[in-house]
Amino acid sequence: MTASVRDNKDRSRFELDVGSEIAFANYRLTPSAVIITHTETPRALRGRGIGSELVKGALDLIRRDGKKVIAGCGFVVDYLERHPEDADLVA
Numbered sequence: 001m002t003a004s005v006r007d008n009k010d011r012s013r014f015e016l017d018v019g020s021e022i023a024f025a026n027y028r029l030t031p032s033a034v035i036i037t038h039t040e041t042p043r044a045l046r047g048r049g050i051g052s053e054l055v056k057g058a059l060d061l062i063r064r065d066g067k068k069v070i071a072g073c074g075f076v077v078d079y080l081e082r083h084p085e086d087a088d089l090v091a
Helices: 050-064 074-082 084-089
Strands: 006-008 013-018 021-029 033-040 068-071
Touching: 013 050, 021 050, 033 050, 033 074, 050 068, 050 074, 050 084, 068 074, 074 084
Parallel strands: 033 068
Antiparallel strands: 006 013, 013 021, 021 033
């Protein structure tokens, strides 16, 4: 995929454009962590790894900003369990 995840600070969510659709992960900020509260991939795009790509990109942005992540939704919990290489980000 050629698109990259961006932080839409105005809407408090990470976004990934896929064609004319947008997958997103809502978040809340604390002083030291980002709580990802909900992820959503458009129904037509599910099952293609787009949600995982979104979360990976969000984690990369969180790491770049020197923050930690708190998994506030089941998808992110599952992702982090499958990707122990990102365990250093977990608050």
